[in-house]
Each structure stands twice: as C-alpha cells, then as structure tokens.
Amino acid sequence: MDKRDVARTLEEIAVLLELTGVNPFKVRAYENAARAIDGLAEDLGSVVSESRLREIPGIGDSIASNIAELWKTGRMKFHDQLSATVPPGYLEMTRIPGLGPKKIRALGEALEITSVADLKRAAEAGRIRDLKGFGQQSEKKILQGIAILEKGSGRFLAGEVRPIAEELLKGLKAHPAVEQAEVGGSLRRWLETAKDVDLLVATKKPEEVTRAFLALVPDASLIGSGPTKTSVRFPSGLAVDLRLVLPRQFPFALHYFTGNVAHNVRVRSRAIDRGFSLNEYELSGKRHAAIATEADLFEVLGLRYVEPELREDLGEIEAADKGALPDLVALDDIRGILHCHTTYSDGKSTFLEMAKAAETWGASYLGISDHSESARFYANGLTEEDLLRQQAEIDAWNKKAKKLRVFKGAEVDILPDGSLDYSDKILARLDFVVASIHASLSMDEAAMTARIVKALRNRHVNILAHPTGRILLQRDGFKFNAEEVYRVAAEEGVAIEINANTHRLDLDWRQIRAAKARGVKFAVNPDAHHVSGYDDIRFGVGVARKGWLTKADVVNTLTAERALRLFQARR
Numbered sequence: 394m395d396k397r398d399v400a401r402t403l404e405e406i407a408v409l410l411e412l413t414g415v416n417p418f419k420v421r422a423y424e425n426a427a428r429a430i431d432g433l434a435e436d437l438g439s440v441v442s443e444s445r446l447r448e449i450p451g452i453g454d455s456i457a458s459n460i461a462e463l464w465k466t467g468r469m470k471f472h473d474q475l476s477a478t479v480p481p482g483y484l485e486m487t488r489i490p491g492l493g494p495k496k497i498r499a500l501g502e503a504l505e506i507t508s509v510a511d512l513k514r515a516a517e518a519g520r521i522r523d524l525k526g527f528g529q530q531s532e533k534k535i536l537q538g539i540a541i542l543e544k545g546s547g548r549f550l551a552g553e554v555r556p557i558a559e560e561l562l563k564g565l566k567a568h569p570a571v572e573q574a575e576v577g578g579s580l581r582r583w584l585e586t587a588k589d590v591d592l593l594v595a596t597k598k599p600e601e602v603t604r605a606f607l608a609l610v611p612d613a614s615l616i617g618s619g620p621t622k623t624s625v626r627f628p629s630g631l632a633v634d635l636r637l638v639l640p641r642q643f644p645f646a647l648h649y650f651t652g653n654v655a656h657n658v659r660v661r662s663r664a665i666d667r668g669f670s671l672n673e674y675e676l677s678g679k680r681h682a683a684i685a686t687e688a689d690l691f692e693v694l695g696l697r698y699v700e701p702e703l704r705e706d707l708g709e710i711e712a713a714d715k716g717a718l719p720d721l722v723a724l725d726d727i728r729g730i731l732h733c734h735t736t737y738s739d740g741k742s743t744f745l746e747m748a749k750a751a752e753t754w755g756a757s758y759l760g761i762s763d764h765s766e767s768a769r770f771y772a773n774g775l776t777e778e779d780l781l782r783q784q785a786e787i788d789a790w791n792k793k794a795k796k797l798r799v800f801k802g803a804e805v806d807i808l809p810d811g812s813l814d815y816s817d818k819i820l821a822r823l824d825f826v827v828a829s830i831h832a833s834l835s836m837d838e839a840a841m842t843a844r845i846v847k848a849l850r851n852r853h854v855n856i857l858a859h860p861t862g863r864i865l866l867q868r869d870g871f872k873f874n875a876e877e878v879y880r881v882a883a884e885e886g887v888a889i890e891i892n893a894n895t896h897r898l899d900l901d902w903r904q905i906r907a908a909k910a911r912g913v914k915f916a917v918n919p920d921a922h923h924v925s926g927y928d929d930i931r932f933g934v935g936v937a938r939k940g941w942l943t944k945a946d947v948v949n950t951l952t953a954e955r956a957l958r959l960f961q962a963r964r
Contacts, residue, residue: 396430396437397556399463402472403427403456405484409475411494412483425451430460432741432923437464467612482508489538490868499526513539541869548586549631550865552895552932555580558590561633564609570598572640577650581701583935585865585898589632591650595643606635642674644687649673655706663694663710702938721938722917722947724931729949729956731760732804732827732858732890732918733926737783738763739772741923744786750924752797758953761787762802762827765814771831775803777819784822798953800824800960804858809833811847813854820853825960827890827918829858830871838872845873849881855960856916857882859892859899867896875904876911883912886963888948891940893933894920905940916948 407423429451430437440446441464446457463469486497486509500506503524504515515521516536522529558576565574571594575581578591596602603623607615610633613625623635638646649657650673664671669678676684681693688698696713700721703709712718730751734740740747744761751759763783768774775783780803787799804827806814813820813828820826828848836844848854860878861870882889889908892899897920900908905915917933919926937947944950948959 395556396433397553399437399460400427400431402463402469403430403460406472406475408484408487408494409472409479412479412487412498413475414498422451422453422456426456426460428741432925434924441465480507482511485509486512488867489535489542490864491534491538496526499524509539509542541867547630548588548866549629550895551580551583551585551587551898552929554587554590554631555932557627557631558592558633561590561592561606561609565592565594565602565606568602568605570596570601570605572596573643575647577636577647581651582653582704583702583932583939585895585902585936589634592633592635593643593647593650594635594637595640596637597639599637602637603635638674644684644690645671645675646673648687648690651701652704653706656704656709659706659710660694663696667694669694700938702935703941705939719941719943722934722942722944722950723938724934726944726947726950727917727930727934728756728952729758729760730754730756730919730921730927730930731800731802731825731856731916731949732762732892733759733921734763734804735761735783737773737775737779738768739922744783745790746924747921748790748794748797748799750927752794754927756797758798758800758956760800760802760825760827762804762825765803765805767806767808767814768831774806774814777815780819800957802827804829805854806831807844807848809836809844811844813848813851817851817853820851821964823853824957825855826853827856827858828854830862834862834871836871838874841871842874842877845878846881849878849885849887852963854885854887855963856888856890856918858890858918859894859897859920860889861899861901861904863897863899863901865896865898870899870901875907879908879911879913882908883914886914886959888914888916891915891917891933891936892920893917893929893931893936894926895929895932898932898936900936900940902936902939905937905942909940909942909946914948915942915946918949 403423404427407420407427410420410423429449441461446452446460447454459469459471483497486492487494500512504520506512506515512535516532521527521532521535558580562574562576565571573595575593577593579587580590594602599620603618606623610625613627616624616626621637624632626632636646636650661671664676669676676690676693684690684693691698697716697718699709699713699718709718733747735742735744735747748759764772764774766774766776784801787801790799801823802825803815803823807828807830808814849857863870889900915937917930917937919929919933921927948956951959
C-alpha cells in the first residue's frame, strides 16, 4: 500500500457517502483528505507511525484514525461498512461521464437501476427521458457515456499502472537469481493506457524468482503459474504477467513482448527474408553474430535500433532500414517547466513550494500560469489584482534566485467567441500566455475551429493547452478541424501542448506527426497543480517520443533566454 492507495480509498468513500445522500460537508471532508494525502510531500508511513496525521491540514480525528487503520491493516472498517450499504453497480456507474452520485441515486430510486447494464437497458428503452430532472438529451448523453466507458473497459491509466510495475520491477531486480529484468508491453511503449502489466525476467532459477514475485503481491489472486509464466490479478482488476526466460533468450523475448503485433510480424518477416527464423526465444537459421541485446538483434537484421516507443508499425521499420529514424527527445533535454498552477488559483502548493520543487527537479526556468478570471467559480481564477500580487512575488524570487528563473504567465480561457479572458493590456505584462478551452465543449466542428483559430491569431498567445480537451477513459475530445488549427499554429508560431497530466496526455501521440509535418512546435507541460505533478513530465516525454519528436521540436528544451525570446517574438 502507498499514499495513492490511501487517497483512492478516501475518494471512494466520498463518492459512497454522496451516493447514500449524507451531509455534503462530510463528503467534502473526505475529498479534502484525499487531496491532502495525494499531495503529501513526505513519506506517509512515517507520518502514520509518528501519529502526525492530524497535523495535515484537512484531516481531523476521525479521518486520521481511519487512515491509520487502513495503512496498518490494509482494511478500513468504515469503508467496508459503507460499501455494504450501496449497490455494487453504483460505483461503476459513477465512471460514466456526466453522471454524478445524485443522479445515480435518483435513477436507482425511480427505476430500480443498480448496474450499468440496467442503466443501458433503461436508456435504450426510453424509460429515463420522462423522469424529473433528466429528459431526452440526458438519456442520449447517458448512452454516449456508457459507450465511452465500454470502450475503455478493462484498461487502466498508464499513470496509475506504471508506478506499480516499477515497484515490482525494483523488487525483482533485487533478487540474486534475477540476471536481467524489464517492463514490457504497452507500458514499455509508453501507451497512455494499459490492459495489464508484463514483467520479463532472465533467470536460471525460475522457481525461486516465482516465489519471490508472489511474495511481492500478497493482495493479488493467483490466476495461474508455471515454469515460464505466472499471472496474478489485483483487487482493482489489473492483471500482472511474470514471464521467465533463460538469460540467452532475454533479448528476443524483450523484443517480442514489447512491440505491437503488427511491428513484430514485420520484424519476423524481415528475418525470414534474410534466411532466419525469429521467435520469442531465439533467432535461428544461418550463422550470425552473437546477440546479447535488442540492438544486436536489429543490427543482424540490417536495421538501426528502433526505440520501444516507436514499435507500432507506423513506418519505423522503413526508417530503420534507411537509417532515417529521428533522434528522439529525452527527459534530460527538458530545461523548463511550463503550465503550472499554485494556490493562487486551484493549485495545492504555494508559489514558493512550486519554485523550490522545480529547482530540485533540475529545471532552469518555471512558467507559472494560474487560471484566468472567468474560471473563478470552478478553478478560483485570478482577477487583475490577484495577478499583480503574484507577479510581485515572482519579481521577489527572481531578484534573489541563482538557479531558477520564473516566468510570469497565465492560463487564459478561450471564450466561446474566440476572444481571451484577459485584455491585451493585461496579457502584454506577461512573459508568456497559455490559452485553453474549459467550457462550451459541445460546439460543432466549424464553430470550434473558428474559436481556436481566433485565439491563435492573438499575438500574445504562446501555447495552446490540452488542445483536444480529452480526458482519458472519461471523455472524448471536442471536434475541430485539426489540419486548419495546425496550419494556423505553425503560421503564428504558437506551440501546441503535449499535456503530461496522466488523465489527459493531450495532444494524442497519433496526431503529433501530422502537426509536426505542418511545422508545429510543441511544449511538453505537466499542468502541475502540486509539486508532485512534475513527475508527470516523463509521461509527456513518452508521448512526444511516440510522436517521433526530437529535441528541436520541443520549445521547453531551449534555454531560459531563448525560450523567453521565442515567446516575446510575436509581440
């Protein structure tokens, strides 16, 4: 168990409480506690053992006692009791976009709906539209939401799964019988979601490694176990496969269990064309140079090494054959952190906390971009006076700072007519401007395209943030003419964001190459609302690499001086 597990349990309790219709203040208390634990900068285990939970703002005696019980025992009596009072299907229904606990409770009371299947049947039969507070449009949106839920069924956010996989990998590598170990599958390719976790181990003692692995996952149920594969499933539904091979087989197995099916078929076909036979254990046929790594395998097949992120059969084999693969951008290339929020708006860390953490992270500059005024009711957007106070604090930091320079910025809402939420007079005082859409997402394609293009034409805008507005496994992006937006962005010198928040990862990597082909530059931004959000940058870099981007394609690989000149050049 880690702090994420605790935070998720607290969040679930808040939902369960709302589903039972209790006092909303109690719901908010658990929501606040979940945020506090998720944003905790120190080790939660130390805080619990030293009885310091009550020192965390937002955590009272009762919640502190429940957290301590959960941490020490792995269970919480209050959570178990609450779960027993709510139909199990209700929690799954809360994952349907736009369907909150109050509506779920109303549907249950009026139509005895207790599962997603019940809800789908009722909506398809037209039984929901006549209920008070719903209507035909609500019924339609419920069906659309169920379709999104079904589309992502059985998949998990990579941001939730990768830490689990990395912790297990760390435990396996520590075992003396493990000679090599790596995460494979979609996680190694840095896909945004994952169906399961593949762990690959090279060992001569598979039984020992299997026992060690099972000791690492005491809460998981065993699906099956044998000399080459052991599978378990966590209570969340996440499956983990441990694959065991001999050390000499490792490079072949790692390649096989990394690429998608189409990539692997192409590589096997190339092997056959050259007189070999390739499978997950060996390359056989005619004699060849020794193969100790994946790079050796590619070399024997006459190919440049293909990075794991590119193994999707989207032209990487042809490029590797011609020596034309890009030198992909790397995490170490990122010099500046842009698009960050503080407690001035809806952030959970203060300006000073964000600045010090960015310095520790290794950034040479940090762009603060709290929400603009129209976001006041949902994100505590800043008035002009608020912005001036923040800028004074930034000036004070920059006068004393030796390592980290802070840029004055704002995340400014693009209003439905394409105008920006701050006047040009206010925008002119900023070092850079992030523009984004948070409301009126259902506009038709033509209107949305015009809205975005008008904003891009504003000479103060430097970055178009989370450009499609998607939320992974919850909401598809809004509709717009991507080709037109990319063309104008390139023409105006506006970077398109790769939002590294693991719930967004927007721009989608599948669209990046098309944008790059039109001359677009990109900004890999964490959209951090807490110092822990900087960890998401690696996910954004993974997306950039999947989109074949190089260091030269990403604006925040520039030095602070060059980035600032680039941002100011439009003015």
